[in-house]
Amino acid sequence: MISHNALLKRTWPVIVQYAEAHRKPRWVPVAKSKIYRIPKRPEITEEERIELLRVNNNYKTQMRAIRRFYHEEMIKEKSTRESSSSEMSQKLEADDWQRCVEINDKWNAQVALEREERRKKELAKMEEYALARMEAKDRELKERIEKASQEIRKQKELSKTFITPENLDAAIDHALANPVDYNFAIDLQGNQYLGRESPAIPPKHKTTPKAV
Amino acid sequence: MSTPVIKYVGRTTNFKGKTLWEIVGSLKNLGVGRVIVRSVFERYPEPSFMKIVKVETCPDEEPRKVRVWVEKTFRGRKLPNLTEIYSTSYKADYKLIPKNEEEALFASVNEAHKQPEVILPNIIEMPPLMKKFIVNDHEKKGLEPMKEFVMQLTYNHSPNRVQRIAKPGEKPTVDFTMGLGKPASPSLYEGVPLN
Numbered sequence: 001m002i003s004h005n006a007l008l009k010r011t012w013p014v015i016v017q018y019a020e021a022h023r024k025p026r027w028v029p030v031a032k033s034k035i036y037r038i039p040k041r042p043e044i045t046e047e048e049r050i051e052l053l054r055v056n057n058n059y060k061t062q063m064r065a066i067r068r069f070y071h072e073e074m075i076k077e078k079s080t081r082e083s084s085s086s087e088m089s090q091k092l093e094a095d096d097w098q099r100c101v102e103i104n105d106k107w108n109a110q111v112a113l114e115r116e117e118r119r120k121k122e123l124a125k126m127e128e129y130a131l132a133r134m135e136a137k138d139r140e141l142k143e144r145i146e147k148a149s150q151e152i153r154k155q156k157e158l159s160k161t162f163i164t165p166e167n168l169d170a171a172i173d174h175a176l177a178n179p180v181d182y183n184f185a186i187d188l189q190g191n192q193y194l195g196r197e198s199p200a201i202p203p204k205h206k207t208t209p210k211a212v
Numbered sequence: 213m214s215t216p217v218i219k220y221v222g223r224t225t226n227f228k229g230k231t232l233w234e235i236v237g238s239l240k241n242l243g244v245g246r247v248i249v250r251s252v253f254e255r256y257p258e259p260s261f262m263k264i265v266k267v268e269t270c271p272d273e274e275p276r277k278v279r280v281w282v283e284k285t286f287r288g289r290k291l292p293n294l295t296e297i298y299s300t301s302y303k304a305d306y307k308l309i310p311k312n313e314e315e316a317l318f319a320s321v322n323e324a325h326k327q328p329e330v331i332l333p334n335i336i337e338m339p340p341l342m343k344k345f346i347v348n349d350h351e352k353k354g355l356e357p358m359k360e361f362v363m364q365l366t367y368n369h370s371p372n373r374v375q376r377i378a379k380p381g382e383k384p385t386v387d388f389t390m391g392l393g394k395p396a397s398p399s400l401y402e403g404v405p406l407n
Contacts, residue, residue, distance in 0.1 A: 053396075
C-alpha cells in the first residue's frame with residue numbers, strides 16, 4: 001500500500017496517457033454493426049467549393065515552387081562541393097607529389113654519394129688485390145726461374161761425371177776394376193761387415209762406416 | 213401493372229452514365245464514327261466530346277474495359293493526336309450522343325465561348341520568412357546576396373491544358389503570390405480583414 005505522502009512526493013506522474021489511434025486495423029473487415037452504414041457525403045456549398053479549390057490550387061503551386069527551388073539548390077550545392085573538392089584534392093595531390101619528388105631526390109643524392117665512396121674503396125681494394133697477385137705471380141716466376149737455373153747449374157756440374165760413349169770403355173774398366181759388394185752385414189753402430197763373395201776386410205775405423 | 217421502383221442503396225457518385233463497353237458493345241460496328249461524352253466534362257462552359265475512331269475489345273480478365281481511340285475535343289479545342297481510352301474506360305460516366313444531336317454539338321464548338329487567353333507565370337515570389345532565411349543563409353555561407361527573391365514554377369504537362377505557360381519575355385496575365393489572394397467567393401470572408 002502506497003502512502004498518501006509518497007504519492008504526493010513522486011517525481012513522475014503515475015498515470016501516463018498514450019495517444020493511440022482508436023480504430024480497427026486495416027486488414028480487419030467491416031464491423032458487423034457497421035455493415036449497412038452508409039456514410040453521408042459531405043455537403044459543400046458551391047461558394048465554399050470554389051474557394052477551397054482556389055486556395056488548395058494556390059497552396060499546391062506555391063509548395064511546388066518551393067520544393068523545386070530547394071531541390072535545385074541542393075543539386076547546385078552538391079555540384080559545387082564536388083567540383084571544389086576535386087580541385088582541392090588535385091591541388092593536394094600535386095603538393096604531395098612535389099614533396100615525394102623532393103624527398104626522393106634527396107635520398108637519391110645521398111645514395112649516390114655513398115655509392116661513390118663505396119666504389120672508390122672497392123676499386124682501391126681491387127687494385128691492391130690485383131697488384132698483390134701480380135707481385136705474387138712475379139715472385140713465383142722468379143723463384144721458378146731461380147730454381148730452374150740452379151737445377152741447370154747442378155746438372156752442368158753433374159754432367160762432368162756422366163758416362164758418355166767417349167768414356168764408356170774407361171767406365172767399364174773402372175767398374176770391373178772396382179767391384180762393389182752390397183751384400184754385407186751391419187751392426188748396431190752401423191759397421192759394415194763385408195765378405196761373402198768379396199774378401200773380408202776388417203774395418204779400419206769402428207765409428208765411421210765406409211761410404212758407398 | 214405498377215411501374216418498377218428503382219431504389220439505389222450505397223454511396224453516391226458524381227458519375228452519370230454507362231461504362232464505355234456498355235455503350236460500344238451494343239452498337240453496330242462497335243460504334244465507330246459515333247460521338248460520346250464524359251459527363252464530368254460537362255461542367256465546363258465549352259463543349260467536350262469524343263468521336264470514336266477505332267475500337268479494340270479486351271480479354272475476359274478486364275470485363276468492364278475496352279480499348280478505344282478517339283478524336284477528342286476538350287473545352288472546345290480539338291486535340292491534334294488521337295487519344296487512347298483504356299484505363300478510364302471502366303468508369304460509368306460515358307454518354308452516347310444520339311445521331312440527330314451530333315450536328316448541334318459540332319456546331320456549338322464554333323459558338324463564341326471564347327474566354328480571354330490565360331498566360332501562366334514562370335516565376336513566383338518567395339514567402340517572407342524564406343526570404344529572410346535565405347539572406348541569413350547566404351551571409352553564413354559567404355555567398356553573394358540574392359537580388360531577386362523569386363522561384364521557378366513548374367506545371368504538369370497535359371495535352372488537355374487550356375491555359376498557356378508564359379514564354380521567356382512574355383508578360384503573364386495572372387500572377388501567383390504567396391498571400392491569400394483574391395477570394396473566389398467573398399461572402400465567406402465577411403467581417404474578416406483581408407489586408
